[in-house]
Amino acid sequence: MSTLPRREIALFAGLAVLVALVFASMGAAYGTRMMVEASCYAIIGLGLTIQWGYAGLFNVGVMGFIALAAFVSLFVTYPVNGAFWDSDMPGQLGHALLAIAIGAAAVYAASQTHRLGLPKKWRTLLTLIVLAIAYLWAQSIFDPATAQVERGAGWVGGLGLPVWLGWVAGGAAAGALGWAMGRITLGLRADYMAIATLGISEIVKAFLKNADWLTRGTLTVSPIPWPVPTPQELGFVTSRAAYLSVTALLIVVIFVLLQRAWHSPWGRMMRAIRDNEVSAAAMGKDINRRRLEIFVLGNVLIGIGGAALVTFTSIFDPSAFVPLNHTFLIWVMVILGGAGNNLGTLFGVVLVYIIWTMSEPAALFLFGQIAQWGDALFDWKAPADFATRALQMRVFVIGLTITLVLRFAPNGLLPEKPVKYE
Amino acid sequence: MEAGFLASLPAQELVFFINRGLLAGLIIGSVYALGAVGVTLIFGILRFAHFAHGDMMTIGAFVALVCVALFTGGESIAGLPAAFVLMPIAMAVTALAAIGIDRGFYAPLRRAKVRPVVIVMSSIGVMLMMQGLVRLFAGTGTWQLEAGGAKTIYRLPLLGRDVILTQPQALLIGFTALAAIALHFFLTRSRMGKAMRAVSDNPDLARVSGISIDSVVRATWAIAGALAAAAGTLLALDVTLKPDLAFNIILPIFAAAIVGGIGQPYGAMAGGMLVGFTETFAVFNWSVLLRPLQPWLPDFIDIPNRIAFVPTEYKIVVPFFILIAVLIWRPTGIFKGRVVK
Numbered sequence: 001m002s003t004l005p006r007r008e009i010a011l012f013a014g015l016a017v018l019v020a021l022v023f024a025s026m027g028a029a030y031g032t033r034m035m036v037e038a039s040c041y042a043i044i045g046l047g048l049t050i051q052w053g054y055a056g057l058f059n060v061g062v063m064g065f066i067a068l069a070a071f072v073s074l075f076v077t078y079p080v081n082g083a084f085w086d087s088d089m090p091g092q093l094g095h096a097l098l099a100i101a102i103g104a105a106a107v108y109a110a111s112q113t114h115r116l117g118l119p120k121k122w123r124t125l126l127t128l129i130v131l132a133i134a135y136l137w138a139q140s141i142f143d144p145a146t147a148q149v150e151r152g153a154g155w156v157g158g159l160g161l162p163v164w165l166g167w168v169a170g171g172a173a174a175g176a177l178g179w180a181m182g183r184i185t186l187g188l189r190a191d192y193m194a195i196a197t198l199g200i201s202e203i204v205k206a207f208l209k210n211a212d213w214l215t216r217g218t219l220t221v222s223p224i225p226w227p228v229p230t231p232q233e234l235g236f237v238t239s240r241a242a243y244l245s246v247t248a249l250l251i252v253v254i255f256v257l258l259q260r261a262w263h264s265p266w267g268r269m270m271r272a273i274r275d276n277e278v279s280a281a282a283m284g285k286d287i288n289r290r291r292l293e294i295f296v297l298g299n300v301l302i303g304i305g306g307a308a309l310v311t312f313t314s315i316f317d318p319s320a321f322v323p324l325n326h327t328f329l330i331w332v333m334v335i336l337g338g339a340g341n342n343l344g345t346l347f348g349v350v351l352v353y354i355i356w357t358m359s360e361p362a363a364l365f366l367f368g369q370i371a372q373w374g375d376a377l378f379d380w381k382a383p384a385d386f387a388t389r390a391l392q393m394r395v396f397v398i399g400l401t402i403t404l405v406l407r408f409a410p411n412g413l414l415p416e417k418p419v420k421y422e
Numbered sequence: 423m424e425a426g427f428l429a430s431l432p433a434q435e436l437v438f439f440i441n442r443g444l445l446a447g448l449i450i451g452s453v454y455a456l457g458a459v460g461v462t463l464i465f466g467i468l469r470f471a472h473f474a475h476g477d478m479m480t481i482g483a484f485v486a487l488v489c490v491a492l493f494t495g496g497e498s499i500a501g502l503p504a505a506f507v508l509m510p511i512a513m514a515v516t517a518l519a520a521i522g523i524d525r526g527f528y529a530p531l532r533r534a535k536v537r538p539v540v541i542v543m544s545s546i547g548v549m550l551m552m553q554g555l556v557r558l559f560a561g562t563g564t565w566q567l568e569a570g571g572a573k574t575i576y577r578l579p580l581l582g583r584d585v586i587l588t589q590p591q592a593l594l595i596g597f598t599a600l601a602a603i604a605l606h607f608f609l610t611r612s613r614m615g616k617a618m619r620a621v622s623d624n625p626d627l628a629r630v631s632g633i634s635i636d637s638v639v640r641a642t643w644a645i646a647g648a649l650a651a652a653a654g655t656l657l658a659l660d661v662t663l664k665p666d667l668a669f670n671i672i673l674p675i676f677a678a679a680i681v682g683g684i685g686q687p688y689g690a691m692a693g694g695m696l697v698g699f700t701e702t703f704a705v706f707n708w709s710v711l712l713r714p715l716q717p718w719l720p721d722f723i724d725i726p727n728r729i730a731f732v733p734t735e736y737k738i739v740v741p742f743f744i745l746i747a748v749l750i751w752r753p754t755g756i757f758k759g760r761v762v763k
Contacts, residue, residue, distance in 0.1 A: 058539045060546065136729065184746055188753055190539040191471035195676045196749070198473075199742040202673065210735045323669075328550060331543070389558050396554025402547030403527050406540055 011347055011413060018354055032240035038353040039247040040309035045333050045349040046254055046342060047301030053340025053416060054267065055294040056274040058194045061181075063326035064201025065299050066306030067318065068177055069170030071208055071215055073307035074158065074316045077166035077225045081157020089149050093156075096142040103134030146213040155216045163227040167307045174303025175296045177204075182295040186288050201327065208318035215318060222315035230314075247308055251346070254301060258342050263419060270294060271340075324395055329356060332401050337412050344414030359397070363390040435710050437583035443706050449591050449660065451698020452598035456653035457671065458678035458690035459605065460646030466622035466685025467642045468528070470541040475650055475675060476668030477552035478516060482651025483658040483667070484556060486512035487565060506593055509655050513648035520647030521640055523548055529639075549668075556665045565663040590659035597656060601649060602691050609687060614641050622685050670738070674701065677741035681748050683755030692756065701740045704732040 023031035044066065051057040059065075084090065110130040114123045149156060181200055185193040208215050215221070223230070228242035261267050273280040273287050281287050306326075310316060329352065337348015367390035374380035405412065457475060464472045489508040527548055531541050574589040609615040614637070620628040621638045629635055654667070678697045682689025709729040732740060748755060 056537070056539070058542060132731075135731070184749055188749060190537075191465075191542055192680070192749060192753075194473075194539070194542055195471060195673070195680075196742075196745065199673045199738075199745065202738050203736075203742055206736055206738055210733070324550070328546070331546075335543075389561055392554055392557035392562070394554070396551050396558065399547045399550025399552075399554060402550065403544050406536075406544045406547065407527070407530055407534075410534075410536070410540070 008343060008414065015347060015350055019350070022354060022358070029236040029240070032237055032244060034353065034357055035350075036240055036244045036247060036312055037309065037357075038350050039244060039251060040305050040312060041330060041333065041353055042251055042346050042349040043247065043254060043305030043308060044302050044330055045305075045337075045345045046251070046258060047298040047303075047305060048330055049334050049337075049339055049342060049345040050258060050261075050294055050301070051298035052334060053338075053345075054262070054270045054274065055291055056190070057186075057291060057295055057298075058190050059197050059295070059298070060194045060327060060331075061197030061199075061201035062302055062330055063321050063323050064197070064204035065174040065177060065302045066309065066326050067201070067208055067321045068204050069174040069303030069306040070310035070316060071170075071318075072173040072303075073163075073166035073170035073311060074221060074224055075156075075166075075214075076159050076161050076169045077163050077311075078158025078160070078221065079225070080160040081153060081155065084149065084153035084155070084157050087152060089145070089152055092145040092148060096138070096145040099138045099141045103138040106134050107131045146211075149213040155212065155221075156214055163225055163311065167227075167304050167311070170307035171300040171303035174306070175300040178296045178299030179292065182292040186291045186295065201323070205318060205321055208321075215316070218317075218319060220315055220317040224311050224314050224316060226311060226314070243312060250304070250308070255342055255346070262342070268419070324398065328398055328402070332398055332405075335405050335410075335412055336401065338414040338416060339412060340416035341412070341414045344412055344416075347414055348412065356394070359394055360391065363393050366390070367393075434583055435713065437580055437585060439706075439711055440580070440585050443702060445585070445587060445591070447699035447702035448595055448695070449698075450702060451695040452594050453653050453657045453671070453694075454674050454678045454698050455598055455691045455694025456601065456649045456656075457675040458682065458694045459601075459687050460649045461675055462679040462682060462684055462687060462690040463618070463622075463642050464646055465679060467618060467625075467638060468532075468541075470528075470538045470545065471676065472646075473542065473545045473672060474523070474549040474552060475646070476670075476672035477549050477556070478520060478647055478650040478668075479654030479657070479671065480556055480663075480665060480668045481519065481552055481654070482512050482516040482647075483654035483663050484560060485515045485651065486655040486658070487663060502593070503590065503659055505655055505659055506590070509652060512655055513651045516651035517644040517647035520643040520650075524639065524643050553665065553668070560665060562665055565658075588660070590656065594656040594660060597652060598691075601652070602688075605645075605687055608645075614638070618642060673738065673745075674698075674741035677745040677748075680745060681755055683757035686755065686757040689755055689757030697741050697744055700744060701737060704740045705730055705734050705737055 019031070019035070022034060026034075044062065048059065048062060051059050107127060107130050110127045111123065113126060114120055118126070177200070181193075181196055185196045209217055211217065212219070226239075226243065227246055229239055231239045233239065234242070269280070269285055270290065272283070273285060273290055277287055330349075333349040333352040334345055335348075336352060337346070338344025364387060367386055371386055457479060460478075461472055461475050464470070464475075486505045486509055489511050490504045493508060494504045527544055528541055531544055576587045576589065576592060577584040578587070579585075607615075609619060617628065617633045617638050618641060620631070620633055621635060625635065628638075657667070657671075674697050675694075678693035679690050680693070681696055682691070682693030707730050712729065
């Protein structure tokens with residue numbers, strides 16, 4: 001097709017004007033910060049768009065994968081905590097980990113006793129009993145060890161390795177978690193996967209929030225090392241622009257690879273599985289394995305994006321992960337931009353993120369006006385928490401956008417293009 | 423634990439176990455059961471996981487709150503909490519709202535014959551909208567459904583100690599039992615109930631045999647909405663009313679519905695109780711029960727102060743693991759639900 005993609009050009013031109021307006025009105029430092037965050041969301045969005053757009057998998061646990069990847073990246077890159085490593089605590093912690101390994105081995109052994117001729121009913125009972133004992137025993141060694149770490153050194157600290165390694169490790173961790181989730185839920189209805197991913201994301205958050213010995217919990221960790229010189233060294237605009245160039249490079253690489261994958265036989269197979277599972281299975285495709293493949297791949301991208309996002313904010317606060325910002329906002333970006341269309345996803349991410357960041361002052365202004373007019377005209381006193389309520393309005397708008405897009409523009413602004421082979 | 427515990431009789435520990443273990447499990451299990459019945463009916467008849475169910479509970483509880491504020495000063499009526507007496511209004515309003523939401527958001531998607539998972543996503547959109555509305559109008563703070571007052575407490579003497587049950591808790595357990603019986607008769611005796619079961623079993627066959635799918639769908643939403651409102655109101659009466667009540671409760675409810683077998687209302691009731699009890703027992707401090715055994719045990723076994731399977735802050739892990747275990751070993755649930763794939 002040699003015709004110019006008019007729709008794409010028009011939409012991206014409009015987006016460029018919008019970005020320029022933000023830079024002009026809010027200043028370069030604000031604008032670059034927004035663009036860096038948008039670029040991190042873009043990596044996450046690309047990960048989600050291959051899960052949903054390429055394969056039709058419904059992942060509502062994006063927040064959990066982001067949080068896990070962010071933590072792993074932090075653990076790998078944060079400077080070494082000498083107070084921890086110079087004491088006998090690593091040994092104790094190792095002892096506790098060994099206890100967990102022994103417990104796991106005992107449970108596994110108990111679960112295999114049917115090979116020795118034990119009836120299955122007794123095997124299950126034995127396994128459960130061994131599991132309970134092993135669990136309580138490992139817990140009784142683990143808890144004092146972690147408590148001692150919290151008392152003595154505060155927390156474990158990091159490994160002090162380079163940032164890129166941290167991001168890779170973060171992506172790998174998110175992918176591994178995705179693999180475990182996928183193994184369990186991919187053979188079942190899509191709804192089950194949604195429920196299970198929602199659950200795992202809350203559990204990851206609960207763990208990161210409460211495991212003080214590992215993550216400092218609510219005390220938060222900062223500053224997280226950057227891959228580029230920090231604002232203290234270069235000033236806000238330059239350092240953020242440097243960060244942006246790193247993430248933009250990542251996006252270009254990922255984008256090109258994904259485009260290639262989309263047009264390849266592999267991408268065609270994925271769409272075939274998505275559109276008609278039965279006929280794809282009849283053609284000899286291993287549906288669950290292929291889905292697992294793309295689910296893990298998508299989660300790796302989500303993890304890398306999440307690690308980049310949290311590294312940029314430079315503070316790791318487990319309570320700051322909320323489903324609204326880190327799951328549903330990304331869903332809106334993907335389905336509004338056009339699931340299955342990588343360009344559309346990038347467009348959706350930047351557009352929605354600009355609207356999202358601008359909506360905060362806009363909502364506050366709007367509600368401030370309402371409060372003033374209400375006071376002036378009807379003598380109505382606005383409640384004290386009116387400002388926080390104004391921000392809750394955005395939850396409503398996100399929900400409304402999801403339902404409206406699904407109903408009236410299910411393909412998004414830049415719909416998926418059917419590939420034609422001639 | 424205070425030292426007094428050690429010296430006292432085992433009766434005290436036993437009653438403590440009944441209060442903090444059995445009754446607490448029964449109470450939270452009742453809430454889960456009421457929610458899970460709605461989820462499982464919707465899942466069975468409309469074939470999608472309704473994520474907005476938890477928020478329907480919150481909405482129902484807030485409607486009850488508004489009713490209490492409008493019609494009474496928050497005093498109790500005939501010895502019962504005003505919110506409980508006015509709960510039928512909240513149930514009716516929520517049932518209507520549920521039907522309206524279906525008309526506005528889910529029915530057009532069903533007509534467009536989208537994949538079921540798109541309707542699931544739309545229900546997440548609805549969930550966010552409800553959350554936003556509740557927080558916009560009610561703020562993010564906590565509300566009390568019972569204005570100014572201590573709850574009536576029932577004490578049942580047992581072994582020289584008191585088994586303690588507050589009035590809202592007793593109402594919750596009683597209401598759940600009544601609802602279970604009523605639902606049973608509705609599903610097995612009434613025309614509409616039989617039609618619902620038929621649609622749940624085989625929608626095409628039900629349609630060609632002359633059952634109006636639309637009215638079945640309406641009845642499903644009405645029942646689900648009414649039960650959700652009741653569960654929300656009763657839970658809010660027992661503890662407090664918070665706008666984020668819903669988000670923490672949706673996972674246990676789904677776990678209960680799946681454990682019970684999708685599309686199986688009795689299974690959902692049993693699943694709700696199972697999840698409620700497991701959750702409570704997992705965080706229960708078992709050393710209280712084991713302590714009295716200490717004199718008979720050899721010296722080298724020392725019962726620690728705290729033997730709980732799961733620390734309280736990880737409570738959410740429990741329904742999740744039940745869910746995972748069921749999905750791995752028996753995806754149809756204990757009561758053999760149908761919708762697996």
